[in-house]
Amino acid sequence: MIKSKKEWFASWFDSPFYHILYKDRDYAEAQLFMDNLTNYLNLPEGGKILDLACGKGRHSIYLNSVGFDVTGVDLSENSIAHAKKFENETLHFEVHDMCKPYSQQFDAVFNLFTSFGYFKNEEDNLKTIEAIKSNLNEYGFGVIDFMNSEYVIDNLVPEDVKVVDGIAFHQKRRVQDGYIIKDISFSVDDEDYSFQERVRGFTLAEFEELFEKAGVYLLDVFGDYKLGKFHANKSERLIMIFK
Structure with a gap:
């Protein structure tokens, strides 16, 4: 991680x-x-x-x-x-x-x-x-x-998977304390990675x-x-x- x-x-x-x-x-x-x-x-x-x-x-x-x-x-x-x-x-x-x-x-x-x-x-x-x-x-x-x-929050997709270059990026989105948050997790060469994007709405x-x-x-x-x-x-x- x-x-x-x-x-x-x-x-x-x-x-x-x-x-x-x-x-x-x-x-x-x-x-x-x-x-x-x-x-x-x-x-x-x-x-x-x-x-x-x-x-x-x-x-x-x-x-x-x-x-x-x-x-x-x-x-x-x-x-x-x-x-x-x-x-x-x-x-x-x-x-x-x-x-x-x-x-x-x-x-x-x-x-x-x-x-x-x-x-x-x-x-x-x-x-x-x-x-x-x-x-x-x-x-x-x-x-x-x-x-x-306002548009992003109204149309937020709570969870999806996006595959790019053979990597399956698992994306979870939520709104918390005025921030739009996206948690991103994936595995490459048997190593697990997780990142978070956090932007004030x-x-x-x-x-x-x-x-x-x-x-x-x-x-x-x-x-x-x-x-x-x-x-x-x-x-x-x-x-x-x-x-």
């Missing part, structure tokens, strides 16, 4: 099994979202973007390919080591804790694919938004792409409270990657643009 004293995301996201379980993510959809978002924000040509909690850098690499100067940061050393293979003069990756300000300012800071609400310490959620604010230049925009917690109203405390202004809210209108009971995403 793999146990760790680190925060759950520091060990799970650094595990090769995380990337196996989620290998079928839709790259075309991610690229369409980036096109829609950058066009909507009307970012300057060659504009600077910080991709906060970038993972292996799929959004960063695409954004750079269409002309942006991108810095991707993540807590996972393994993910950043992989992403660094794609670096060039206008694409950089670095290990960084997102609840601390980065050393530069940007035209946009993107926090994508529900990469928020992981922390045990509630104050770190506010610190992350304050850090985003400090990393925006005078005309910059912050973007948080989060799950729509923030609602739009709770984000609005955080934004107010951080002194940022919510400009727009969208409910999908085509930037359609947000509906609390049926939108799958909660995409917030602020400055």
Whole structure:
């Protein structure tokens, strides 16, 4: 059994099994979202973007390919080591804790694919938004792409098994103390593994409270990657643009 004293995301996201379980993510959809978002924000040509909690850098690499100067940061050393293979003069990756300000300012800071609400310490959620604010230049925009917690909870599948690359991932989901929790267990080469994903089920109203405390202004809210209108009971995403 793999146990760790680190925060759950520091060990799970650094595990090769995380990337196996989620290998079928839709790259075309991610690229369409980036096109829609950058066009909507009307970012300057060659504009600077910080991709906060970038993972292996799929959004960063695409954004750079269409002309942006991108810095991707993540807590996972393994993910950043992989992403660094794609670096060039206008694409950089670095290990960084997102609840601390980065050393530069940007035209946009993107926090994508529900990469928020992981922390045990509630104050770190506010610190992350304050850090985003400090990393925006005078005309910059912050973007948080989060799950729509109300929709996720209403449609929660309590238990299932997902087989990827011959590994049977047993997934159990529940809501507890405001967190959406997924327990993941599997066996590889006669060794048992277990991990847990634990994300605070923030609602739009709770984000609005955080934004107010951080002194940022919510400009727009969208409910999908085509930037359609947000509906609390049926939108799958909660995409917030602020400055």
